[in-house]
Amino acid sequence: MNTMTPTVSAPTAEPMRSAWTAYGHAWARTPGRALYLILAFVLAMTAVSVLAGLFWTGIGLLILIVGLPIVVLSLFVARGFGLAERYLLWLTGLPDIVEPEWNRDENESTGFWSTLTRPLRNGHYWTYLLYGMIVSPVVSTITFALTTLWLSVGLGGLTYWFWASFIPRGDGTGEWGQYVSAALPWLFGGWSSWAVEVVLYLIAGMIFTITLPWVMSGLSRAQHSIARALLGRWPSDDLATEARAEAAARASAVQAESAGLRRLERDIHDGPQQRLVRLQLDLAALERRAEAGDTDAAADLAREARGHAKAALDELRALSSGVAPPLLQDRGLAAALAAVAAGSALPVTVDVDAEVDDVVPPEIARTVYFVVAELLTNAVKHSGASAATIKVALRTGEVPPILDVWVVDNGRGGAHLAPGHGLEGLRDRVAGLRGVLVVDSPLDGPTTIGAHIPLASPSSPATGFGG
């Protein structure tokens, strides 16, 4: 649906002119609104017959289980009619009614009964049913009556002189024009009944026509606000959406983290742990040889044991720098990124806002570090680039402030987010902080990858500047 500009007759410095302009605008909207009011009535009549039929049949059969699916079906049909109503409202040019939250609780069980009865537990379905079955038939009957009254009197009155001449008339007795001219002799003295009728119809037609835009506008607005109250979003929907975004962010963070932890566990198990077991074996053997006085064999074993200890240390060092890069811990993000850039096979320009280290909390700094490091590795491996740029900037104008991280290379481009691709993992990591990863990599390059991360910790939105 398009978002139409709402017609608001706002008072301005030139009241006369703007009043005319507003009136003109209202006229421009009038055909659409009149059409809406008529079609809405048709829709409401259809809806009430279908919905009432379904719903009450369902209720009647509830005692047999088959009633339940029918009630649920009636809710879905009500949703469909509500949607149709919201589409029809487009004709009025009034603001769109925003889609409500149809799945308010995502983490519900997915069992058969739970899935079947889910609409029953969502208030929106019931307000849609209420609207389609009771409110809209009543309201649109009234608005439809007024609409047809205004249209027929307005158009009919203005053209009475034309079409009435085709209607066969009697000799004038018993016609209402006569009574009017008799009742108001000072005004219509000596007028024929025909002339009185034509003039009065004309006046009524003019009055109804002039007021037509206002009436159409008023009726449409009344119906629109009722529809918005019943078919639109509730404030609690935003909370539900927010909670869902939160849950999604948490899910991807948990996913990324648990994958990382699993890998770490495996690496520790395959590496240092095996080394230490072997070291223990060697030391036990060494002890036996030393007790037996076989010094040559003991020295050999000691040398070997030292080799294993050293290898275990090397492996542990590699693992711990994968978990928490020392320089990042010691000196912060700017220094760590500079070191990453210096260690890259590409010439890398680094531009990091000075205040970043003061405001970026450690968990975000860690993610940014790994994302940038991996993007640079990708650039070296896949892009064929000859230079790259890292830029980290703080957008303090936003609430919460946003950390913008860009990695740009002049390579051949064509990077994209594909399932199972490395970028997907990075996107999960960024999403875990409620940020977004934007990939812009046309064929022939350049590749620009941006991570945009809000700096407020999700649990305490008031404190923008953590850690």
Added chain:
Amino acid sequence: MSGPYPEGMLGRPLRIVLVEDSLLLREGLVRLFDEAGYITAGAFGDAHDIVARVRDAAADVAILDVRLPPSFRDEGIRAALLLRAQVPELGILVLSQYIEGVYARELLAAGDGGVGYLLKDRVTSLEEFTDAVRRVHERGTVLDPLVVQGLLAGRPNPLAALTPRERDVLELMAEGRSNASIAARLFIGVGAVEKNVSAIFAKLGLEESATEHRRVLAVIAYLQRG
């Protein structure tokens, strides 16, 4: 290689101050100093008031860990730079569980030799350890092979002109070793090392420097330029 050098150029055992927060390692290192014939003039768990402590102990060499209380970040590097400025005659050896190129650069830039930066693993060899202590005490420079490897990684192009032997020599030079030490390591004569060094400097367009420390600086600067 020759054995331990407990006496250095002073004709008496070297006095060493140790700053290491882990008690386990502190005890191990003190035992190692004893074995090497050094005098442990002080062993501390943090770098608080380090300049006064080093002066009181009349130390020849200070050996520092990088991560120290209170914040366990780079206190050891800061203490080393402070000591370099305040006690210029002191030899300083930084030992750490990890190697950062940034720290190596800061230590090198701090003064004219007498500094070293090694992985803790290296001290398990008594010979390597005493060699490193002797070199920092004699105003030399000691860089961990990992620092040099980090500098060499990913930039093969400018070094493509070097022969494998010259590359070996370059790495050992960057670690701060003397020609004699390089010769012993590679099992070649000192004359051959000198020839290789000249060839390297010519190929890379560097000027030969008077002192070992300057030579290290020149090589490191070249490698950093990429």
